[in-house]
Amino acid sequence: MINRYHYFLMAILLVLSGTLSASEDKSKPSVFVSILPQKGWVEALAGDWVEVTVMVPPGQNPAIYELSPQRMTQLSQSSLYFSIGVPFEESWLPRMKEASPKVRFIDSVAGIERQPIANHLAAIPLDQLPPPERRDRHVWLSPTLVKPLLANIKTALVEFLPEKAPFIEANYQSYLRDLDAVQAEMQANLKPVAGHSFMVFHPAWGYLAADFHLRQIPIEKDGKEPSPRQLTELVALGQRENVQVIFVQKQLNQDAARSIADALDAEIIHLDPLAEDFLANMLSISKVLAEKL
Template sequence: MKRVIYLLLGLAMLAACTDGTPEKPTITVTIEPLRYFAEQIGGDRFDVVTMVPNGASPETYEPTAQQMAALAKSELYIKAGNLGFERTWMKRLGANAQHLIVVDSSEGIEPLQVSKGSAADPHTWTSPANALRIAHNICKAMSRIDSKDSAYFRANLDSLTWKIIDLDAKISAKTDECTNRSFIIYHPALTYFARDYRLEQMAIEANGHEPSAASLAKLIDSARKKGTRIMFVQKEFANRNTGVVAKETNVKTIEINPLSYDWEAELLKIADALCTK
C-alpha cells in the first residue's frame, strides 16, 4: 500500500514539474541578425535558433551533426537570401527536414552588385530600408504557420517598424554631417548601407577572392586621393592585406560585426565611426 502511495505522490510531483505547457514551436534562421528580427516579431510564441554561430563565417560554415538533427524540430527556416552557407547547404537541409517551410527574408529586395560585373551583395540586412522588407517577410511567414496569432505578430511588426524608422533617422543625421564619405572594407558587407546614406564602399576582396597586386595598389592610390580615414575589418575575414592597406593609407582600423544580434547598435556604431570628427 505504501508503495502505491509513494508512486502516486511521485506522479503528482512529476505533473507539477511538467505543468502541461506545450513546447513552443521552433524557428531556425541562418544568422544572428535574423534571430533579432524573428524574436522581435515572434515574441514569446517561438523559440528561435541560429545555424551559423557568432564568430563563424556564413560563407564557409558547416553545420554540426547536432544542428542537422535538431532541424527536424523546426517548422520554419528563415534564410538571408544568398549567403555562401545557404547556397551550399539549403538543399541538404531541406532534404534532411522535408516538412520544413523555407522563407527568403530578402524577397522583394533589389540585389545590388558590390562593383560592376561582380556578384550581388547578400548582406541585405545592413540597410534599415531593407530591414523593413525583411521584417514584413518574417511576419508574413510566422502568420502562415501560426494564423491564430497573426494579429500579435502584426502588432510586434508595427513596434519594430518604428524602431527601424527611428534608427534610420539617427543614422541619416550622423551621416549627413560626414565630411569624408568613403571607407575601406575587406569583405564588402556594407553595399546597401553605403547606398542608403550616399557613402562609398571601397572593398579589398573581390567576389570572395584575394585582390591582385595591381588591384590592391589601385585601391591604395584611390584611398589616398579621396582622403579616406576609416577601414572596417571583420574577425571572420582576418587577412594580411588589411594590414598592408592600413599601413599604406594611414587609415584608422575599426572592427565591426555585421553578423551581430544587436543589429541596431552595430549599425549606429558604423555610422559613428564614419562621421566622428
C-alpha cells in the same frame, strides 16, 4: 536525518523543476534562421512564442560554414527555416530541404533585388548586370531594405501562428516605428559626411552606403584577397581618397587590410555585420562612420 531528507527532497524538486522547464521549452515551436540578425527580428515579432536557433554560430563565417550532423538533426525537428541568401545556403539549402521535408523554408529576402557589389549608386545597363549569385548579398545591412525583409518574416509567422496574428502585427508595427526613428537618427549623423568614401576589407556595407550617399571601397574582390598589384592600386586609391580608417570584421582574415592600413597610416576598426541587435548596431555604425570619415 531530517536535514538529510530535506536536502534529498530539495534535490528531487530541483531536478523535476529542470525537467519541467526543459519540457516547456520543447513545447515551443522551433524556428531556425541562418544568421544572428534574423534571430533578433523573429524574436521581436514572435516574442516568446517560438524558440529560435541560429544556424551559423557567433564568430563563424556564413560564407564557408559547414553544417554538422547534429545541426541537421535539430533542423529536421523544427517547423520553420528563414534563409537570407548567405553563401553557405547555396550548397546546403537543397540538402536541408531533402533531409527535413516537414520543415517550411521561407526566403526572408524574397522580392528584394540584389545590386552589383562595385557601386550601388551607379546605373548599370541591364545587359551588363552580373548574375544574381555574384551580386551583393548583404541586404540585411540596409535599414531601407530591412523593411520588406521584416514584412516577409511577419507574413510567415502569421501564417504559422494565426492565433497570434494580432500580437505579431502589433510587434511588427512597433519595430517599424523604432526602425524609422533609428533611420532618421542615422541620417542626421551621416548627412555631414555624405559623398565620402570608406575602405573595407569585405564589401558588406554597399547597401548601407547607398542609403546614406556614401561610397565603400572594398579590398576583397569576388571573395578573394588582393594580389600584390591590386594592393598597390588600393594604396594609391586610398591616398587619393584620403582614407584614414579601414573597416574590418572579426569573422575574416585581416592581413591585407592591415598591410594597406600600414601604408596609409590608417586606423583599423571592427564593424560587425552579424550583430543580433540590428537597431543598436546600425546606430552605433552610423556614429563610427560620422566620427571617422
